[in-house]
Amino acid sequence: xxxxxxxxxxxxxxxxxxxxxxxxxxxxxxxxxxxxxxxxxxxxxxxxxxxxxxxxxxxxxxxxxxxxxxxxxxxxxxxxxxxxxxxxxxxxxxxxxxxxxxxxxxxxxxxxxxxxxxxxxxxxxxxxxxxxxxxxxxxxxxxxxxxxxxxxxxxxxxxxxxxxxxxxxxxxxxxxxxxxxxxxxxxxxxxxxxxxxxxxxxxxxxxxxxxxxxxxxxxxxxxxxxxxxxxxxxxxxxxxxxxxxxxxxxxxxxxxxxxxxxxxxxxxxxxxxx
Numbered sequence: 001x002x003x004x005x006x007x008x009x010x011x012x013x014x015x016x017x018x019x020x021x022x023x024x025x026x027x028x029x030x031x032x033x034x035x036x037x038x039x040x041x042x043x044x045x046x047x048x049x050x051x052x053x054x055x056x057x058x059x060x061x062x063x064x065x066x067x068x069x070x071x072x073x074x075x076x077x078x079x080x081x082x083x084x085x086x087x088x089x090x091x092x093x094x095x096x097x098x099x100x101x102x103x104x105x106x107x108x109x110x111x112x113x114x115x116x117x118x119x120x121x122x123x124x125x126x127x128x129x130x131x132x133x134x135x136x137x138x139x140x141x142x143x144x145x146x147x148x149x150x151x152x153x154x155x156x157x158x159x160x161x162x163x164x165x166x167x168x169x170x171x172x173x174x175x176x177x178x179x180x181x182x183x184x185x186x187x188x189x190x191x192x193x194x195x196x197x198x199x200x201x202x203x204x205x206x207x208x209x210x211x212x213x214x215x216x217x218x219x220x221x222x223x224x225x226x227x228x229x230x231x232x233x234x235x236x237x238x239x240x241x242x243x244x245x246x247x248x249x250x251x252x253x254x255x256x257x258x259x260x261x262x263x264x265x266x267x268x269x270x271x272x273x274x
Contacts, residue, residue: 031252038249041242048243049250054222055231062208062228063254065139069146070204074196076147077154077203084155085162099156102149107212114145115217137219142227145213150203157199158192165191197266201259208255 038045049055084096102110118125118135125135135141165188173183211229218225228251235244 034245034248034252037241038245041246045242045246046250049247054226055228055247057223058226058228058231059250061139061142061226062251065142065146065227066204066207069143069150069207070200072143072147073150073154073203074200077151077199078158078192078196080151081155081158081162085159099152102152107149107210108216110148111145111213111216114141114148114213118144118217136217137221137225139225141217141219142214142225145217146203146207146210149210149213150206153202153206154196154199157202158195161192161195194266197262201262201266204262205255205259208251 049059080099084092115136116122118141120126120129120134120136122136128135135144169187169191170183173187178186209229211227211233214227215230218227218230220226220230228247232244232247235241235247
């Protein structure tokens with residue numbers, strides 16, 4: 001019988017040291033610099049994000065559309081994964097490849113394409129225009145753009161988990177008299193829930209920081225369709241570095257809090273499966 005030896009402390013020390021060095025160089029140091037610049041500008045630059053109406057509107061809009069798009073990506077992404085994994089149909093490989101298109105397509109190109117399609121004279125926008133529904137240059141258009149760029153995160157996170165899910169679990173549940181809904185809710189969904197949350201979290205994180213695809217379709221109307229990343233760029237162009245870093249710090253803290261909460265829920269769901 002083969003016996004496996006535990007990893008030596010020497011190997012652990014080297015691996016941990018390299019990991020800590022990389023994390024510090026790529027994450028901790030830049031973020032520390034961000035907080036230092038903000039601290040030099042004073043607490044007022046952070047309070048302005050909540051007190052100044054234009055900044056407050058952009059903050060609310062950015063996190064609202066990011067959250068809505070993440071939930072939509074969660075639902076549609078799961079449905080898309082289910083079809084790809086559980087069914088065979090002509091063109092499946094092509095569709096599976098198209099999922100990765102938002103990863104490779106420049107975000108500015110995606111924004112221009114979506115704006116052209118969903119504008120009032122666009123191929124899709126002109127269908128809704130007579131109904132009084134305006135898509136481009138509204139929060140609805142921003143949500144569509146965020147769904148487009150965040151969709152692959154959910155698909156690629158959940159797909160391998162569903163593919164590796166033993167079909168014997170479903171067959172056993174069916175043999176014990178479980179209905180298809182009960183089998184899905186009690187057997188399949190608990191196995192997929194951690195990966196679904198992970199994919200949604202990544203889609204949310206990408207959405208609130210997205211700039212290229214949103215800046216065109218949003219119209220950048222102050223107080224209506226202006227997002228925080230655009231305001232950061234605007235403040236930098238106006239040499240208001242303090243306000244730019246203040247906005248960035250607020251986004252960072254709120255985003256980290258939301259991501260941390262999602263990770264806690266994800267870890268608890270994963271522990272229940274053990």
